[in-house]
Amino acid sequence: MDAPNRRVVINVGGVRFETYASTLQTFPGTKLSNLAESTAYSTTDYDPQRNEFFFDRNPVVFGYVLDFYRTKHLHCSGDMCKSVLMEELNFWEVNSSQMSYCCWLKMNNMVSNLEDIGMWDEVSHHDQQLLVQTDRVDYGWRARWQPKVWTLFEMPFSSLISMCVAAVSLLFTIAAIVIFFEETKEHFVFVVANGTSDADIEYFSLKYEFDYRKVSYLLYLELVCILWFIFVFFIRFFFCPDKKKFMKNLLNWVDFISLFPVFVELMARGQVKPMDDLWMVLGFLRTSYILKLIRIILHIEGSLILRVLSGTLKAIMKEIFILLLVLAFEALFFATLEFYAECSEIGVNHESSVLGDIYASCWWAIITLTTVGYGDIYPVTTFGKIVSSLTAICGIMTIVIPIPILMIKFQHYYSIALAKEKLKNHRHKQQGL
Incomplete structure (x- = not known):
């Protein structure tokens, strides 16, 4: 049988794989390509009776590696731990950058979830970490009572x-x-009377001052x-x-x-x-x-939602900063536009104008963009009303668009935090058995 068509049997973790020597030579210079050489029988763990090479490694990952030699496309399962996968790829001398785009995305999502889980561990176990004393040995009464008293109040x-x-x-x-x-x-407000006199008019008057003092029993x-x-x-x-x-x-x-x-x-x-x-x-x-x-x-039990909300806000801090920049730009732009829209028809100092300057227009723009609408400042001209309508529409669009991002992030982090809480409760039950 020709050497390229020679079959090579590889036993990985008790699972036997069989392939051609030509397949192993797809990527020269790697560990598997060396098995196709004649020197492999003396340099590796070779069993002549079974005619196979033995490696005590992960057989699942080796299946991905062998498929990579066959198809030149590296794919892996989405539930594979990245650290295990990287370790096995390094052993078989396969560069992880050869991984296909679809599997690379799945692996990156897995890493992101692991980081998120670590974040919730740090937040949820903050008080428990305070119970752990490090680098100090104390056998006094304080050391004996410390965990009990701390748990009592915390x-x-x-x-x-x-x-x-x-x-x-x-x-x-x-x-x-x-x-x-x-x-x-109101009935706790004291009135202080100060007597004063006027030499010219010659009379004595009282000035009343309000002094907000709490009654003694309160x-x-x-x-x-x-x-x-x-x-x-x-x-x-x-x-x-x-x-x-x-x-x-x-x-x-x-x-x-x-x-x-x-x-x-x-x-x-x-x-x-x-x-x-x-x-x-x-x-x-x-x-x-x-x-x-x-x-x-x-x-209380609902603190999980508060922790998730806090973590969500931290995760989207960049998006919040960009949103504030957009709102600041819109406020300055529409404030200037509204000010000159009003001035173009009634003048700067007209008595019916409520926009004294651009600073007042900025206040109006912020209130309009956020759809609060106090009504203390409002346009009186036709052009000003058109600008005001555009301002309100832009404000609604600017505020509504980021809401799905917040909800998706919140749902993602809440599912992770809830899973961690369930796992923690399950471990407590197992320890109690």
Whole structure:
């Protein structure tokens, strides 16, 4: 039998493959092409009784490699792990760049999914990672109580006591928010009378100033809530295994800021002169009471959707930036066009014009593009109304077009995150058996 027509038997992982020597010589210089040489019997694992070469490798990938020698087109299954495929191709000295376009796309999609799964692992196991202490050995009482106390305050569904602590924290948070809202009621506004005199007219008059001060019992009730917040915050900080990760969490900074307004107000209550600016600043700081509800929302089962939404926004940050650039361009363009459209018919300083300058036109353009339409600024000329209509249409198209991108991304990431959650729950059940 001629050498090119000689059959060669290759046993890969217990699976026997048979082909012609001419097929193995399709790509000279590779590992398989060397099997067609006479020296292969002494340099490789050759069984003379079975007349076959043996390789303890993956037989599935070798089938793809052998088909590549037959057809000169490298195809692979879409469910094949890329790292395994690359390792086997390197062993058989096949360049991965020879892979067909269709299979290359499938492999790239698989890599993207793996990266997404890794991202959800990082987000969902953030709190669990805080329980792991590294590079430190501590056998004191703090080390014994640390996992228990941290779990007590961070994982409300881990035990009945944890649920009670979470319920108490929720009640104090709601109470602080209600007190914060109650201080804005009209019957809690004090009127301060300042007596002044006028030497020329010789009479005494009173000037009334409004001083927004909270009544005492509300302030002390708020103080009780803050004392609970202080207790929880410092317990969590003291028993947190990783202080750096604790400080990087924005919600912990929100908890820290919420501790100060009530004490500042207690110290400032003795001032006779009204301090409206201070009360306004304290009011802004007290909005942190509302932000504290985010931590409670993240602890419920629906937090998966919030994590997916956050990850989706991060994934499409480039698209969002481009959308903002387009909106900025449209706002500047239509603002300028609208301003001169109005001026062309009624003039710049006409009393019926509501567009004082291009800055006011920019405000009008943004409100119109986003389809809000406050109605404080509106066109009065025919040409201006035409430009206004075009602005609204462009705004609708600009905002509506990116919505499918967001929905597709969200659905993709949510399916991955949901699969990971199901896998985690399944592993917990298996460990409990």
